[in-house]
Amino acid sequence: MTTLREHSVRVNGESVRVWEKGAGRTVGVLAGLLGAPRWTPFLESLAQRHHVVVPSLPGHAGGGDFRKLDDIADWVSATLDLLDAADLEGADLVGFGPGAMLAAECAAFSHPVAGKLVLCAPFGLFDASEPVTDFWARRPNQRAATFSAQPAEFARDVLAPPAGADELEHQIAQTRALEAAARLLWPNCDRGLAKRLHRVRNDTLLVWGERDAIVPASYAKKFAAGITGNARVHVIPGAGHVLDHDAPTELAAAIEEFVGE
């Protein structure tokens, strides 16, 4: 599959967008705070050697209704439904931020649901001595620098609407993705994963941006210590929270190496 294929799957009565590209071992990707509004250089890079499948999470562009989800059981159930529908059960999973947290939660509830896990700056733990940043409470002009270590590029490539897109609808979609994250994470980004993390028996790669301004890079060790499977940490120098934007090639290479082992 050398071209990007977009199709819909039925998830619990809703139609949900799935992107697929590439050949080789299947890797599912669960997007981060802003969803997956467009096919990115990172996804393209990963699709060079893998069959990449990107199902849209609730609230993300192409995703289902997130406002019917209240507690973590609802979110895990919705994510399991989504993985089923996208034919990803048992596949290796790469997740970002809230998507990484949901991958870890799903594995904690039932570890055979995924193969290997790549968790990129996951949410889910909270340490009061170095708290996760309240990234919602940022002035609009602070958002780019909170998310990315390359704020000018991030503002241009991700926050701004793509050429020809409706600016208002782009902003609405971005706000909706952030609301979905709020629905899952408000206010401290912790839904009790610490109590379940030991149930994650999957081999796990934890990837963090050294300059993550949202979830401190020191959280990598906390996750690694809690997971029962083999857990390894890979810190990318100079990158911020949005690893797929800030270090697309290095991230894709780290994932290839880990899932290829």
Add this chain to the structure above:
Amino acid sequence: MKLLWFHLMPYTDLPDDFREKHSSVWVDVDPTLFDPAKANGMYNDFLDELEFAAEVGFDAVCVNEHHSNGYGLMPSPNLIAATLARRTRDAAICVMGNSLALYNPPTRVAEEFAMLDVISGGRLIAGFPVGTPMDTCYAYGINPSQLRERYHEAHDLVVRAWAAEQAFTFHGRYNQLRYVNPWPKPVQRPHPPIWIPGGASIETWDWCGERDYVYSYLSYFGYKQGIATMRGFWDAMKRLGKEPNPFHAAFLQFVGVAETREEALELYAEPALYFYERCLHVDSRWSAPPGYASEASLRARMKSQVALAAERASEGAAKKSRTTFEDIVRRGYVIIGSPDEVAEQLREVAVDLNVGQLMLLMQYGNMTKDLAFHNTELFAKKVAPQLRGLFENEWENRWWPRPLPLAARATARELRSAQAPRREPKASETSPGGARA
């Protein structure tokens, strides 16, 4: 026309360099600025002012709820309303209100409002605000994506609890209660008049129309900025087939009365500037947690923001210096003047916005008690009589409390014999003064 005297209870001693040295008056307002000994004076002055407003004949006294807020010292308006229930006899008590989603379980609101209604003999106006993002999502940690659902569910629970004639089980999405049976029940059956404070949320218009609740637009930016919102409300009422009864709407306006316009400009400049410069110094990072505004409201706002930005740009080009009191008056944030001038302007506001329930902020910023009394008394004596009859003959006010008859109503001991005319304020209480030191 009903005239309601509204208090925000601002902390009156924020430093002169508050804007420069501090990021926000709200949420993370610097706790070291709060001096309890000074606040002891403030609370007691504020209560004096509310009681005085009731004595000189305002139709209602109003209090509201804010959290972690340097211009609103009433995290629990019900405590203030409880003392007012005892210390006033005739005025309605408008709690504007309890942010329903913050009470767990929300039956607490049914209980406390019923207590206030019973103690006051049926004088309560029950306000149900959603609450600002600062109060609800940040200070109280409510999930912005759930806030409105929680609010509506709590509303349904409270209204049902007031009306119920037997205990019932409530099985909501956010609240599950096996036994709902609040004691006491309100004097006003099935419930006190319900007023909904609204901001820019367009769904609130329809909701007030469908439920027959008063829509109260509590803006700090006066009638000129309020016109678009109130037109939106009346358009919605027309669409819903509701009559344009002005008592269906309330509007908040800052007012400063003096013998002359020149004197008013002199007297009210400092407290108004204190309010607009220091009290409204709110960090914009608190203003828009995702989900707080519905997507429909967001769309409406983004479209209107284009016009607003253009307006601001032209204002900014005209004036780069700090806000002046003249700006505040010119924009209509504060209406000032002689009694006749204020009466004329307020009549225009009421007619233009079609508002029969006028809420008046007559203490603002660091205004002293003396000046607040002066403002209140002049208004009561010389402005109120010019406004009272407005709308009264044409429209029925179906949204006003229906208390027990005075003869059947228990009151505090010292008020029991107060059938005599209302107390005249002492001269010492009404001499105009400057701002609170």
